[in-house]
Each structure stands twice: as structure tokens, then as C-alpha cells.
Amino acid sequence: MMDAHSASFVESEGWAWGEKPAPFTKDMNLDWQVCSRARLSRDPRFDGKVFIGVVGSRVYCRPICPAPTAMEKNCRYFSSAAAAAEAGFRPCLRCRPESSPGTPAWLGTSNTVSRALRLIGENGLEDGGVEVLAERLGVGSCHLRRLFLRHLGATPIAVAQTRRLHFAKKLIDETHLPMSQIAIASGFGSVRRFNAGIREVYHRTPTQIRRLARQTAVQPGNQYLFHLHFRPPYQWQGMLDFLAARATPGVEEVEANSYRRTISLHGRAGYFQVSLDDSRDALAARIEFSDPRSLFFIVERIRAMFDLNADWAAIVESLRSDRDLAARVEADPGLRVPGCWNGFELAVRAILGQQITVKGATAMAGRVVRAFGKTCSGPGGLTHLFPTPQVLAEAKLGEVGLTAARSETIRALARAVCAGKINFEGVVDSDEFLQRLCEIPGIGKWTAQYVAIRALREPDAFPSSDLGLLRALGLDNSRELERRAEVWRPWRAYATMYLWRLAIHREPRPNQPAPRKSEKQTPSRIVPENRASMVV
Secondary structure, three states: OOOHHHHHHHHHOOOOOOOOOOOOOOOOOOOHHHHHHHHHHOOHHHEOOEEEEEOOOOEEEOOOOOOOOOOHHHEEEEOOHHHHHHOOOEEOOOOOHHHOOOOOOOOOOOHHHHHHHHHHHHHOOOOOHHHHHHHHHOOOHHHHHHHHHHHHOOOHHHHHHHHHHHHHHHHHHHOOOOHHHHHHHOOOOOHHHHHHHHHHHHOOOHHHHHHHHOOOOOOOOOEEEEEEEOOOOOOHHHHHHHHHHOOOOOOEEEEOOEEEEEEEEOOEEEEEEEEEEOOOOEEEEEEEOOOHHHHHHHHHHHHHHOOOOOOHHHHHHHHHOOHHHHHHHHHOOOOOOOOOOOHHHHHHHHHHOOOOOHHHHHHHHHHHHHHHOOEOOOOOOOOEOOOOHHHHOOOOHHHHOOOHHHHHHHHHHHHHHHOOOOOOOOOOOHHHHHHHHHOOOOOOHHHHHHHHHHOOOOOOOOOOOOHHHHHHHOOOOHHHHHHHHHHHOOOHHHHHHHHHHHHOOOOOOOOOOOOOOOOOOOHHHOHHHHHOOOOO
């Protein structure tokens, strides 16, 4: 959704558009002048943030649609695909709105709506519908509906249904799955409902749509290829550098300009591989998994892991205002925040990294995987699945070289996950979740903020006691850093990525304070992630 940041970005880029765009209203209605100019210039920076409904054809398109430009009087602008569908428009078969980048849940929406979108993204409305969703969020269902209409122009049910239809269309276009399996994988429950839904929205049968896709490459059984779009710029090499330094041997691998890893869902094992397809501003995700019902979850998790929904136009305005970040932002535009496949795995990896280097922590993670992970087959060096909480809850980690304290922290975390006290999925209140996480002995604020950045996808999470951040800016303590960071809100996590990258180019200051012995007292003691942040 476009907001005041987008409007200021339009001006700052020097677009020769004539008069200044009208201000945005309190209910976040789109400014038609900004939308019109984005449409006429086919600007990919607005892809997924604006949808254009054409009155004559009753079709809605992306701003980058290559179709002949419609007259302004025949265009209607919507902030979400669901809003366009609610207004009676159907998706364009040429520009494929289902392939557009998503809008980040935190951009221009209330906290309640952003949390609701995150929950819908994880599980649709399968666990009780809008009533249960509203109850989890602590609001009434009618109020939640009003919030969605105000911020997105569509109800929660319409948003969930549009996501389901779009994913079904993507499966039709980009896979050779039988229609019966697509119906189940996209959440329709039956082929009859699937056929009716597709025909109602696209005015064609699923089979007719597949013919139009003109697929040529046939993937082997249980293998799928998806193109996941992003808004440029995207710093792919920076993403690979970060993940390569922290890739757990046997589970993850960065090779030949691509990333791959093993995965496990519902007792089934598989893997995926991601590479850049810059010809279409997308990542190519190759997935091998035997149960197509899990494809929606896998694709959404990959999108989150590679931060494909980020809106660089909004983020860059804050980062450019800092003198130490401005040069870095210009040199490496589009740096994203790497997510993770599994929150528990990430938390264990962060604990392993306490007081040792990134390289040492990666080697230690490999030993843990070889000793306690389940073996599996995959390409290259993929040989294991990461150990489950059930296994690590009783694991004798000292046998692979962990200290007694570190071993007990990992076991305590695993037991908390097994008991349901800690759940990395469906987090509604991140502050409350992080507070519970810090109650585990050996986990302090730094680790919690690291988890918030990469597992919870909090764009403003910020490890203010991080030694690497202090060194990058030449500061002496976290209070100075917190004051400096106020101008970066609400994108301090993105500033953190740039500063970690900057830190490796600066030598430690002679009066750099030594880390304390207890993270509970001084979370900055986790030196490894601080010191070897991004290997360029």
C-alpha cells in the first residue's frame, strides 16, 4: 500500500510529473495522481502496491502490465488485489497479478492489520475463520473487518480468498500438477469448488488457463519451479554473502550463485534451491517435496526468508538520512534482511554463536547436525535435516564440544518448544514472545533481537548492544547508538544489515570495551555475529 513515504520517494527521485501529488488521507486512500504516473511509466517500484482496474474489460492489472495503456477515465486504482476483486474486477491473464510482489504487512497498516496479515499468510483462515483470528488479535470480528476495509479495501475473508485463488493460478501456470492436486494444495478442499472459483474469477476453466500458459519445460516428479518476484533493486550477492557465512554444513549450502537447503514438514523431507533470475526481477525457486499440499507454505516461507516483499522505496528514505549509511546505501542498493526457514533452528544457531566466531559457530552447528540430525538425500552437500526440538531436548550436546552452559540453554529452549511455552509460528505479540524467550537461562536481549529480525520478520528490531554496530559508527555504548538510531525507524533491522556490512571494513578501536561474561548482564557478549557480520 502506498503511503507518505512512497509519495516523498516519488518527489525525491525527481520524476518530472508536474504538480505535486495530493496528500494521502488518514484512511490511507491512494493518491490517483501518483498511481496514474506509476501506471503510465510502468514503474516496477509500485508493483504489488497498486492495482489498476480497467472499467471496459473489468480486468485488473499490475502497473508493469505490457498491455496497451488505457485511458485515465477508464482506470480505477486499488491498494490490494483483494480490493480490486471485491469491486468486480478479474485478474489480468497477461501481467498475472498473482505473481506480483506482496506488500509488506508493516507498511502503512495498523499493528492489528499487519499481525492479521502475517497470520493469514501462515495459515489462511483455516483455524476457525475471522472470529478466531479476531480473538487471537484481541479485537472484535466487526472491528477487524472495519480495519481491513480501511487499510486494504477488502475484508479478511476476501484477502484470504484472493491469496488462495492467486496461488491456485500460479500452480496452474507454473507446474504440471493434476487439477485435483492443485485444488487441494491451494485450499479449495474439492475439485468442484476449485473449478467454480477459477471460472468465476478468470472466466475460463483451469484447463483453458493452463493452455494459455504455454508451458514448455517439464519438471521431474515432485519437483516444482516458481518465479517469485520482487521490487528492484535487490542486492542478491549481499544476501548470499550473509547466508554463506552461516550455512549449516549438511543442511544448507551456497554454491554457484544459489542457495539450497533441506526441509521437513509433517514428517516428509525435501529441499529447495533459490537463484536469481534478474531478467524478470524474480528469484527462481526450485522445490522438491512429495506433498503438494505443503507448496503454499513452502513458497510463502521462501518469500519471507529472502525478504521479497520489502519496499525499498520506503526504506531507503530513512537510511539515506544517516551520513554513515548514505554511502553504503548508494553503493549497495536493495540490501535485504535475511529471514530463516525455521525459528527454532535459527535460535539454536544464535545460541551456538555465543562467544565464538561465525566460522566456529558454523562448524559447531555442523557437528550438532551430524550427531543429532536425521540423514536425508539431496543435491551437493545436503545430507541432513536439522535436529528437531524433541531430539535436542534430551541430547548430550557436550559430546560434540559444547560447554555445559550452552548445552543446557539449547535443551531448555527445546523443552520449552516441546511443551508449547515457546512457539515460533503464529506470533501475535512479538514483545511478549521475546520476553518469554529471554526467560530461558542463557538467552538475553541480543539473541532475542536477532531472532526478532530474522525469525519474526520485525523490520524495526534492533540489537543496540551489538559490538559490530558500535564499531561501525565509532560509538562507545548502546545508549548513544539507540539515540542515533531513532531516525532509522521503523527500519532499524535494515540499518543493522548495512552497519554489519560496514563494520568489517573498520578496525576495532583501541578503547573498545571487552564483552562481559554474562549475556543477561550485557547482551553484547555475543561477539561472533557482531564481528563477522557479512563476508564480502
